[in-house]
Amino acid sequence: MKSGFVSLVGRPNTGKSTLINAIVDDHIAIVSNVAGTTRNTIQGVYHGDDFQIVFVDTPGISKPVDKLGKKLNASSYESLEDIDVILFVVDAAAGIGKGDKQILEVLKKESTPVILVLNKIDKLTKEGIIKAINAYNSLFEFADIIPVSALKKDNIDRLIELTKTYLRDDIKYYEDGVITNTDxxxxxxxxxxxxxxxxxxxxxxxxxxxxxxxxxxxxxxxxxxxxxxxxxxxxxxxxxxxxxxxxxxxxxxxxxxxxxxxxxxxxxxxxxxxxxxxxxxxxxxxxxxxxxx
Ligand SMILES: Nc1nc2c(ncn2[C@@H]2O[C@H](COP(=O)(O)OP(=O)(O)OP(=O)(O)O)[C@@H](O)[C@H]2O)c(=O)[nH]1
Ligand SMILES: [Mg+2]
CATH class of the missing domain: 3.30.300.20 (K homology (KH) domain)
Known part of the structure; x- marks a missing residue:
């Protein structure tokens, strides 16, 4: 069985938790329109016919203003260790921010491939999507780029198919039917x-x-x-x-x-x-x- 771990990282509010919920088709991570919703890394398991992907939702990375903020950033960066591929999740409609650039600087030091997940495409026109892809492409050498809408569950199947091609393990990490690690x-x-x-x-x-x-x-x-x-x-x-x-x-x-x-x-x-x-x-x-x- 093909399997592996995949981390979802990005600025706060880009839709990482909405995306992991869409992937496992359940409510395993809380979602809100307030930046800084997620405070713990949460695993969401996708069970394919002959493969298993463990997606890891992480706290949005932003400039820390206190001890909790620092701990949250540290836990997000720690999630990059020992994984097969990084999903860098961005809000396509928000435009590139300083925060995105800072995270990409850190990702440049990683040897793990990075896929750009351009989320919230339901807010953009086709031209807008192409523009966003070009803008991000000029900042980083992404292994792949995929536009999705986590909210409308658009292109999630393709994201899973794409992620599958990066898996390197052959261990069944989770039993059938188990979709998360939290209790x-x-x-x-x-x-x-x-x-x-x-x-x-x-x-x-x-x-x-x-x-x-x-x-x-x-x-x-x-x-x-x-x-x-x-x-x-x-x-x-x-x-x-x-x-x-x-x-x-x-x-x-x-x-x-x-x-x-x-x-x-x-x-x-x-x-x-x-x-x-x-x-x-x-x-x-x-x-x-x-x-x-
Ligand atoms: N229009 C639109 N809104 C979305 C989409 N995905 C997420 N959202 C909205 O974006 C807001 C933030 O979503 P979250 O999933 O909590 O974002 P997050 O990246 O996990 O945020 P943090 O936990 O703070 O890092 C919510 O109001 C979601 O409903 C999308 O594809 N389209
Ligand atoms: Mg979240």
């Missing part, structure tokens, strides 16, 4: 965070994190509690909202997704807690699971 507990925290990212704005998304504090599974129902941690007391008010309405909406939207995930009725309790400046405190970053680096 439901991780995804539960992430689903709560996804709702907050999509329901609030400005400084809130970057300053919150979520932690599952209790999980009690009975025959037909799961009782789950999740802490929403904010970095300042005044963000609590925004998360809770007028008469608790925001927290209610976050809870009911998250609950629906969690029920789909675990296939059971869910009682979800959310608590909002302040840990001042948690993004800069090693102690909390470690406790929150950002300690691998």
């Amino acid at each position: 439901p507990r991780f995804m539960i925290q992430e689903l709560v965070r996804e709702k907050i990212l999509n329901l609030t704005n400005e400084e809130v998304p970057h300053n919150i994190t979520t932690v599952l504090t209790s999980y009690n599974e009975k025959s037909n129902v799961a009782e789950i509690a999740v802490d929403i941690i904010v970095s300042r007391d005044n963000l609590k008010k925004i998360i809770i909202g007028k008469q608790g309405n925001m927290l209610k909406t976050i809870g009911s939207e998250a609950r629906k997704d969690i029920e789909k995930l675990i296939g059971k009725k869910v009682f979800l309790e959310l608590y909002v807690r302040t840990i001042k400046n948690w993004r800069n405190k090693d102690k909390y970053l470690n406790e929150l699971g950002f300690d691998e680096l």
